[in-house]
Amino acid sequence: MRIALVSPYSWTYEGGVNRHVQALAEHLIGRGNEVRVLAPWDPPDRLTRTLHRGAPPRNRPMPDYLVPLGRTVGFGANGAVSNLSCFPEGVSILRRELHAGDFDVVHVHEPPAPFLGWDACSFPGAPVVGTFHAYAPKFVPNQIANLCGARRKFNQLSARIAVSEAAKWTGLRWYGGNYEVIPNGVDLHAPPAADAVASLNGEHDPAEMRLLFVGRSEERKGLPILLRAFEGLARHVPARLVIVGTEAGDVVRNLADPDTLKSIEALGAVDRERLWQELVAADILCAPSLSGESFGMVLTEAFAAGTPVVASDIAGYTDVVSNGWDGVLIPPGDPQRLAEELLHLHHEPARRAGMGVRARASAERFAWTHVAAQIEGVYERATSIPVPADRVARAFRRVGIVAADGLPRVPAQKLPSPDPPPVLTGSRRGRIARRVGLAGAGVVGVGLTLLAARRIGIDSVVESAVRSDFAWILIATALMCTSMFFRAGTWFLAAASALPGFRLRRRDFTSATMIGVLMSATLPARLGEPARAMIIARRIGRFRET
Template sequence: MHISLPPDFADPDGSRPLRIAMVSVHTSPLEQPGTGDAGGMNVYVLELSRALARRGAQVEIYTRATSSAQPKVTDAEPGVRVIHVSAGPYEGLDKNDLPGQLCAFAAGVLRAEAHRPEGWYDVLHTHYWLSGQVGWLAAERWDVPLVHTMHTMARVKNASLAPGDAPEPQGRIIGEEQVVAEADALVANTEQEAADLARDYQADPARVHVVQPGVDLGVFSPLPDATERDPAERDQALRDPAAPHRQLAELRKGLMLPAGRKIVLFAGRVQLLKGPDVLVRALGEPIWSEGDGQPPLLVVLGGASGRPTAVRELEALAYQEGVADHVLVRPPVPQRTLARYFQAADLVAVPSHSESFGLVAAEAQASGTPVVAAAVGGLCTVVEDGVSGVLVPDHEPESWALVLKSLLDDDEWRARLAAGARDSATRFGWDRAAEQMLEVYEDARKHHATR
């Protein structure tokens, strides 16, 4: 199907901006993260594109159409355009079904670009291995450098599968190997991911660049401190030690959460990889009978991913563990509402079995909430153990129950970690990530010129 692209972005002074094509086959950056195949990669692609546009670049993001109601072309904001390409049926396909639609998707991308003058794009940046397969073809056709971000890798995931989870297929591993071999530059979220690329995929270290994702610090921020309010409110708050508690109570009331309970928050897709079942089992540990005699309230913000019954299975597990009254499952929410949930929680838990970065952990810390995370992958970079949160060395429910209870019983410890979380979050910003990515693009162009 032909996609008729609108005229070029306005360019009143006649200058030639950097033109970037991004490809995100299996999930649109406009989709709500937290359900289906939508997650941190959606946020990554959109926020990076926005930051690049603020630097004068023009970004066009190609993604697969999942509804007939979607406009073929959407200007997300000045400098960022999303192009929905029809490839296969709109509904009923998850990312495991998409390899069979890559030919159709690639044809749609090439047709769209064919109506532009030759040499339109300067660089092609693909996300996840499915997009890399399309980008490999398009970059050769357009004679532009190919930059690829893996986001997750099959060999890394297969090395740390959750119990009962299915391994990634050999076809994906072969596809990833092909993209690694063809890319002019590979972008890793952390030094650990860069090492994984070199070890597991024999990537040339000279072509691997570490660019840490960012956090929208304007959206994700702590509850206002008493010293940051206007003078009248500040003076009243400083005279009233209970003011912060009332502020938290009002926030929880707005979110329909109990004011008098400890709250642990899980935000993400409900699937074995992300480990919400670890938290439910942790609530069933006998250690909670000590103290006030009940576990905290576990709030799960997320939808089913992989299996349509994933949420019902998690709720059934809570019933089996005898903690159904202590687990509250809600659908995913927009970014600004998510920030309020982070502010309202005592702790944010990220028990993933594999994580290339851990954007939820970074956003929670930016909101001033300590994070308890599994000591895997990029989480070891995002969460500073003992400074902004605590890293748990395994996925045993007993280990998680012990760490969570120790933190929830110690208000001073949590307060120190909260302060460290706020400081730690300043390491991550999308503007900084965009500046570094522009350098990667330039290196990729130089490498492409020599091939």
């Protein structure tokens, strides 16, 4: 079978979707299929770093089956950075390759992602299968997608796959349709033997409990929660925390205790071989994500390595972890509860070892041999869907008025959230008082906005702008912005000289400068200077020291 796998995400900025696509391609090839992967590719140059907020691309070899679709841009989405193609070149290459490839089936990963996945859904030359990876509970972006025609677009898919119940919920809630849940796969033969990674512990105390965190420095991954929990844990028991995917500077920004930092190793980005070694060497994998996780591939990889998991009780993770059996689920955003569970596991090594054995057994249900076979079954069903004899019916399927999978129509429906309900703390009277306080703060905010508008003289500003030459307005605005960038740059250089041991970022100083100037211009007294100092102190993680 000739198969085209389409990914909208940059191949050089490795993420969960592309790791899934790469493993799927290699297993499908191993099963005798001819596979091509169509995905963007960012070369390692200065323009790439500029388009991705300064983040350098991974130095990854280009596999023979990959067809590059041009550059991408880093966009903030779902609490993370999505590296998506937004250039016409990518869509043009995609269409040309699909038409020339004579494929039996086209498999689009994350169809809602613009623009490649969206465009590939409408390919008329072969059945198109879509895999939905994301858990997206937010109303506004999904409704915008529907206003752009998402439901009709996804009706053109001959089959829909969801990687978890959380991803299926997203599809049913916003787009409707029929979904088959097929999880992300894991390679059970990838973990090295335990004796092969014994050197990772080096000269550390054998009684130390080795914890592992895998993830980028993104808010939804919950690293600050883990650092707060580890800070308390390290005071009571010997423990070591290894962090993969996050640079040391980002760890220092969130943790001020130098004694605790001595027990933390931040490795940054590592290759797959080193990641598997760390998974095997760890006693526990910690996954304290706050939300937005659809599946959690690192959990199944920890299971394959025989490592139990302590994870947040959120949608996506509950599909993988059985609480108390192969891991422990805790409320998200609760560092005290996380520290308590880790403390219990330190004092109960037999329980921890038993969960590790059961985790390895749980990994069997995610083995790639099973997952690839299930996906091939979806391909076979998609290619066997009969073509309507009626010309009108064929036209309706082609434009998405009628679902192309031939199954009964399932409309989008309002469903209860798969996330567990939040734990209410405090008394009912206290919660009411907090709501009243928030409402009062909102009223004060509106009043300050009106005060600022009156102080600026918004009416006279608008009147002057209408009467002025628009070209001069643009020139004046450009000069003002340029002066603020220069001001932020000089402040950055001064701070870098005064704080040589701190990891400073220019964008923090730029945003703080603009906020400070706005406050000084609109509010009474000179609040801009202390405001920007407080912002920078908070951003570099040393509020009290600086």
